[in-house]
Amino acid sequence: MRHLIFFLISFLSINAQAQDAKTIRTIYDLALTQSEAYENLRVLCKDIGHRLSGSEGADSAVVWGQRVLGKLELDTIYLQEITVPHWERGRKEKAYFYNEKGKNMLDVCALGGSISTGMNQFIKGDLLDVKSLDEVNNLPDSLVKGKIIFYNRPMDPKKISTFSAYGSCVDQRYSGAIEAAKKGAIAVIVRSMNVRQDDFPHTGSMAYEDGVDSIPAFAISTNGADYLSENVTKYGNLELNLKSFCKSYPDKISHNVIGEIKGSEFPDEYITVGGHLDSWDMGEGAHDDGAGVVQSIEVLHLLNLMNIKPKHSIRVVLFMNEENGNRGGKHYAERAAAKNEKHLMALESDRGGFSPRGFSVNGTEKQ
Amino acid sequence: MRHLIFFLISFLSINAQAQDAKTIRTIYDLALTQSEAYENLRVLCKDIGHRLSGSEGADSAVVWGQRVLGKLELDTIYLQEITVPHWERGRKEKAYFYNEKGKNMLDVCALGGSISTGMNQFIKGDLLDVKSLDEVNNLPDSLVKGKIIFYNRPMDPKKISTFSAYGSCVDQRYSGAIEAAKKGAIAVIVRSMNVRQDDFPHTGSMAYEDGVDSIPAFAISTNGADYLSENVTKYGNLELNLKSFCKSYPDKISHNVIGEIKGSEFPDEYITVGGHLDSWDMGEGAHDDGAGVVQSIEVLHLLNLMNIKPKHSIRVVLFMNEENGNRGGKHYAERAAAKNEKHLMALESDRGGFSPRGFSVNGTEKQ
Incomplete structure (x- = not known):
């Protein structure tokens, strides 16, 4: 009898595996033939375009998200209201310095959330070229005061995981203005988070801290950063001129967009997938994070x-x-947490739409 | 004593492994920081551009290949002279048909090596929509005679290996004109080898056969193929008009470009890497096969x-x-073979410059 049971269990298990394999193959086939992900991505990136929180594009993205989910057979679609920051870049930023060859324009942009350089005016200051927050922290205030701090530690191109290269540099962008302002700097300019050498400044998030002066913060293209660095080395004191037009407005109302298929046996247990609707204002957010959004929607579609x-x-x-x-x-x-929802899994997909190379999970001991 | 030897061998082997790991890491680091592959690719694709055998671009590519290899420290650089076909597309091809809505233009191009439709004239014929060479072979001559055969078997989008999807369709393009001409067809038009739906006709190689009439051969974009197919279904007899300007000229002299580093211990044993310099005439040959060329050169550079x-x-x-x-x-x-050269390995890299997903080898029993 035990043998029979064992046999039956094995048989059922093999059968279940075969069924799973068939289902997975069907998912592949449908994803390859009937996916709406690329068309959804096209609309999100090309028809709506950039969609920073608080912008018209972000509002359109919320409406779009509801509409796309509305075309699926779901049990619920709803919005979660939140307030979001509303920051606008305004006109294109400018940066230049003079050397013996004349005026040198640089490719810069304001970091997201930065204050501007003031009512349509340039700020000027001598550049101080540093490689880390620690370096700034260890300098005497007198050396930093009145200066523009130039954070120029590059992403390590030898790191095959570019996320890891990014992670080991992004503190300059995020906290650079705070640490520089503590010592009396008047602005910061940060080498773009980019392993390529090119002329595109990359915006990104940055922070200010209560009790520390807020100072204007810029990104500079990698080519621009190298050029600036060469000139600092060559001429010593170099006066940089910076101008930005960005502004923070009062918070706005916006929304998470949520769609659900209710579980037949465990409706109160959730498997959640998602991406983020908002993007930075200087691109169209295809990889970051249009890909995550349309992939997640495609799960329900399939x-x-x-x-x-x-x-x-x-x-x-x-x-x-x-x-x-x-x-x-x-x-x-x-x-x-407030509703005590049990999540079996929750995945925000936000690493771009590249070739999948595998699947891994990491976390702390506690997690 | 035996233990000592065993210990020594283990030690040396571990040591050698550690040394290998270090060397491989150095290769990675140099490839990520000092590679000239992308700059070489830029010059090959943008400064030289398309380079079909027999064209000016192909001649330039040979000179470029010598020059790039010439900048490396090699023991020999030499050319292998060959004769190559010289075929030119001429002016842009045209294709149209009429239906109740009027004139419908289609996106087509001549297949590489095709004869033209004649001195600046259209050929006209009723379309016959087929899915395979076998289908043509099995039709009575009377049904095929005077017709334009439309090979419309699509690449299977469910095949995750697009090379395999390509391989199971490309017989239509390569041998389609031969099989159709055997039955008296006057031209062929072949659905482009493409899993995407778009408006770009894809050229590619095709063959004629001695003793069988050579007839003009075209590719049509995937969107065009679907549209044409719908119209054939709707209207039955559909007369297609085709015009091409391509021409074969006498063979030309061209060259393989070869560079070598002589082995210190086994100079007569070869490890060969390579890519192909020529490309089709309708693109710039970045993936096919600029990538293979610059990767191969980079091996010696590293x-x-x-x-x-x-x-x-x-x-x-x-x-x-x-x-x-x-x-x-x-x-x-x-x-x-004539020089009896011993090749330990020979690799032509010709699968495009995509994310590497692994390494595999296959072949026949004999190989």
Whole structure:
């Protein structure tokens, strides 16, 4: 009898595996033939375009998200209201310095959330070329005061994981203005987070700190950073002129967009996938994070196509405001905790739409 | 004593492994920081551009290949002379048909090596929509005679390996004109080898056969193929008008470009890497096969940078005429056999410059 049971279990298990393999193959086939992900991505990037929190584009993205989810067979679609920062870049920034060859224009942009250089005026200051926050912290105030701090530690091109190269440099961008202002600097300019040598300054998030002066913060292209660095080396004191037009406005109302298929057996247990709807204002947010958004929506679309009624609830969350505040993500987590929702898994897909190379999970001991 | 020897061997082997790991890491680092591959690719694609065998671009590519290899520290650089086909597309091809809405233009191009439709004239014929060579073979001659055969079997988008999807369709393009002409068809038009739906006709190689009439052969974009197919279904007899201006000229002299580092211990044993210099005439040949060319050159460049003197001879071969004849590859093989050269390995890299996903080898039992 035990043998029979064992045999039956083995048989059922092999059978279940075969069934799973078939289902997975069907998912592949449908994704390769009937996916709406690329068309959704085209609309999000080309018809809506950039969509920084608080912008018209972000509002359109919320409406678009509802509409796209509305075309699927879901049990619920709803919005989670949040307030988001509203920052606008304004006109194109300018930066230049003089050397014996004359005026040298540089490719710069304001970092997201930066204050401007003031009512349509340049600020000027001698450049101080540094490689780290620590270097600034260890300098005497007298050396930093009145200067423009130039954070120029490059991303390490030898790191095959560019995320790791990014992670080991981005403190300059995020906290550079705070540490420089503590010592009396009047502005910061940060080498773009980019392993390529090119002329595009990369914006990104930065922070100010209560009790520390807010000073204007810029990114400079990698080519520009190298050129500036050469000139600092050659001429010693170099006066840089910077101008930006950006401005923070009062917070605005925005939303996470959520769609759900209710689980047939465990409706109160959630498997959540998502991406973030907002993007920076200088691109169209295809990789960051249009890809994550359309992939996540496609999960529900494929389940629909296969007519699968999952046992657990499947939820897609299109998060607002990942880029400059993560208020959508935080609010989602707070609401989930307040409602005591059990999440079997939650995945925000935000690493771009590149060739998948595998699957890995990491976390702390506690997690 | 035996234990000591065993210990020593283990120690040396671990040591050698550690040394290998270090060397491989150095190769990575140099490739990521000092590679000239992208700049070489830029020059090959942008400054030289398309370079079909027999064209001015192909001649420039040979000169470029010599010059780039000439900048490396190699023991020999030489040319292998070959004759190559010389075919030119001429002016842009045209195709149209009429339906109740009026004149419908289609996106077509001549297949590489095709004859033209004649001195500045259209050929006209009723379309016959087929899915395979076999289908044509099995039709009575009377049904095919005087017709334009439309090969419309699409690449299977469910095949994750697009090379495999390509391989299972490309017989239509390569042999379609032969099989159709055997039955009296006056031209063929072949659905482009493309899993995307778009408006770009893809050229590619095709063959004629001695004793069988040569008839004009075209590719049509995937969108165009679908549109044409719909119209054939709707209207039954559909007369297609085709015009091409292409022409074959007498063969020309061209060359494989070869560079070598002589092996210190086994100079007569070769490890060969290569890509093909020629490209089709409608693009700039970045993936096909600029990538293979610059990767192969980079192998020698990296060895130079590391000051490695290999034990076996390392050879890079920039093959001419892979696309429409493979005469460079054949000549190289003939010469290697005639000189009785021992090749430990020979790799032509010709699968585009995509994310590497692994390494595999296959072949027949005999190989």
